Amino acid sequence: MKDILVVKELNTKNKNFSLKNISFSISAGKIYGLIGKNGAGKSTLIKEIIRKSNINSDDVIYTKSDSGISYISHITSFPNTFNSKDIDKVCKKLIRDWDTNKYFNLLDEFELPIKRNIGELSTGMKAKLNISIALSRNSKLIIFDEAMNGIDAVSRKLILKKLKSNIKLEPEKSMLITSHVLEDIEEISDEIIVIRDGEIVKNISSKDIKNYQKDDVLEFM
Amino acid sequence: MINGLILKDFIVFKKSITSLKVILPIGILLVLNLLLGKNGSNILNILIGLLVFSLSFSSYDEDTEQWELFTYSSKISNLILVSARYIFLISIMLLSVLFVYLLNISEYLLFNVESLHFINFLMLVILLLFSTVVIIFTPLIYLVGLNNVQIIMIGIFGIVFVLFKFLKIPNWMNNLFSAILSNNILMLLIIISLFIVLGTISFFMSVFFAKKRSLNNF
Numbered sequence: 079m080k081d082i083l084v085v086k087e088l089n090t091k092n093k094n095f096s097l098k099n100i101s102f103s104i105s106a107g108k109i110y111g112l113i114g115k116n117g118a119g120k121s122t123l124i125k126e127i128i129r130k131s132n133i134n135s136d137d138v139i140y141t142k143s144d145s146g147i148s149y150i151s152h153i154t155s156f157p158n159t160f161n162s163k164d165i166d167k168v169c170k171k172l173i174r175d176w177d178t179n180k181y182f183n184l185l186d187e188f189e190l191p192i193k194r195n196i197g198e199l200s201t202g203m204k205a206k207l208n209i210s211i212a213l214s215r216n217s218k219l220i221i222f223d224e225a226m227n228g229i230d231a232v233s234r235k236l237i238l239k240k241l242k243s244n245i246k247l248e249p250e251k252s253m254l255i256t257s258h259v260l261e262d263i264e265e266i267s268d269e270i271i272v273i274r275d276g277e278i279v280k281n282i283s284s285k286d287i288k289n290y291q292k293d294d295v296l297e298f299m
Numbered sequence: 300m301i302n303g304l305i306l307k308d309f310i311v312f313k314k315s316i317t318s319l320k321v322i323l324p325i326g327i328l329l330v331l332n333l334l335l336g337k338n339g340s341n342i343l344n345i346l347i348g349l350l351v352f353s354l355s356f357s358s359y360d361e362d363t364e365q366w367e368l369f370t371y372s373s374k375i376s377n378l379i380l381v382s383a384r385y386i387f388l389i390s391i392m393l394l395s396v397l398f399v400y401l402l403n404i405s406e407y408l409l410f411n412v413e414s415l416h417f418i419n420f421l422m423l424v425i426l427l428l429f430s431t432v433v434i435i436f437t438p439l440i441y442l443v444g445l446n447n448v449q450i451i452m453i454g455i456f457g458i459v460f461v462l463f464k465f466l467k468i469p470n471w472m473n474n475l476f477s478a479i480l481s482n483n484i485l486m487l488l489i490i491i492s493l494f495i496v497l498g499t500i501s502f503f504m505s506v507f508f509a510k511k512r513s514l515n516n517f
Contacts, residue, residue: 128372147372155369156307159314168310172303173373221372 081105081141082218082252088126088137095122097276104219107249109241111263112256114273120256123273124149124223127254142218145175150208150220152227158197162190165211175216184210187240202233209237213244222255226262238266300375304383305390308358312391315357325350332406341403341413341421342460348399349456352429355391356436358384359445367513377509381441385502388437392429399425428459430494434501441508 081103088100097119104110114120128147130138140147156165162185169176185192188206196204205226212220222241226234245253257263263270272280315321325347332343370380403418413421432452440448 125368128368132371132374146374149368149372151365151368153363153365155363155365157311157314159311164310168303168307170303171306172300172375174300 083127083141084139085127086137086139090126092122095119095276097123097126100278102271102278102281104252104254106218106252107245108268109245109253109255109266111267111270112254112273113260113263113270114258116258118273119276120273121223122276124221124256127221140219145217148212148215148217148220149223150212150225151223152205152208152225154196154204154208156196159195161195162192162207169211169214173215177214177216181210181214184213201228202230205229205233205237209240218251220251220253222253224256224258226257226259234262238262242266301379301383304380305387308384308387311358312355315354316351321350321354344399344402344406345425347402348395348425351398352392352395355388356445358387359440371513377513378506381502381505381509385433385437388433392433396422396426396429430498434494434497438501438504438508441505441512
């Protein structure tokens with residue numbers, strides 16, 4: 079299977095935090111879960127991947143760099159005064175591979191109001207909107223950085239189901255989902271990467287994932 | 300790509316200008332100016348223009364870390380981001396000046412206040428003033444953030460207005476503007492060239508500071 083992203087011995091040192099010798103790869107058609115406690119280095123690693131995928135670096139190689147990376151978190155990237163239509167208007171002109179039909183279909187599936195401003199949406203609705211934005215692009219790598227923070231169980235289940243079905247429909251893509259909630263990662267991931275203090279302490283492959291219990295993963299965190 | 304960024308800023312601007320907290324003071328100032336009739340002040344019109352123009356800076360408020368990550372991951376360069384911002388600011392600046400000009404012309408036609416020559420002179424001063432704001436404050440915002448710059452901007456504008464209202468315009472400035480207005484093409488070209496040079500320096504400084512900020516953020 080062809081790797082979409084290869085992270086090879088990535089070391090960085092910021093003022094307060096450092097990533098140590100991070101290595102893993104991401105293949106098409108799979109969902110990867112990046113799990114670790116708060117402050118373990120998940121967001122720092124994601125930022126490094128985004129930053130280095132834009133430049134020719136030896137330690138982060140994104141083979142589909144033409145399409146960029148689709149990144150979302152639990153906070154919407156667009157202004158609170160925007161509604162879903164405004165986002166479509168801007169993205170149509172801003173992002174080369176934006177798919178308007180797909181975007182409105184997703185909004186419809188998630189039963190999101192089109193004309194209501196982002197600032198007036200509930201946390202669950204915002205998460206669904208963010209996920210709709212991320213899936214409406216044709217980026218080969220989609221990163222969800224703690225995108226399901228603060229969402230109720232029903233919305234969470236619906237979103238996870240949507241992500242699973244999406245990767246089946248578009249096997250040329252892959253997803254990297256970060257969370258500090260093991261249940262989210264466990265339910266959806268084909269592979270789990272556990273990060274602690276800026277280091278990858280366990281990489282559980284799809285072959286082995288069934289042999290691990292929840293407590294085993296928690297032990298690594 | 301750049302069209303999307305400009306459109307985003309215009310949508311933010313449109314939403315802020317159509318909010319009641321902006322329409323209300325603009326409306327009050329307009330009514331006040333009409334009621335004052337012949338005693339109406341150009342300064343009030345300039346204030347309205349300034350209010351409209353200052354709203355363009357609200358677009359910086361939306362440059363959150365999430366937006367920066369979104370644009371960075373979408374491979375939108377700082378050069379394009381800053382270019383879009385300058386195009387947007389210059390467009391709003393021209394629209395604001397045009398708005399003030401129309402207000403002044405309406406007052407001239409209604410009440411026959413001031414001379415057309417004075418109105419043209421005033422518009423030129425405003426245009427240069429607003430251009431100076433874009434040239435100076437845009438790189439500063441990329442360097443120290445909008446909140447810090449807003450305080451500096453309010454202070455400077457206050458001082459400039461007081462100076463124009465209560466003090467005599469320096470002779471050299473008067474001569475300069477008179478020369479420009481009396482079809483002195485050469486003088487006009489010098490001024491335009493000077494602002495183009497300063498604008499270019501300001502633009503590249505903004506790109507430099509925006510890049511620096513991205514590096515610090517990621």
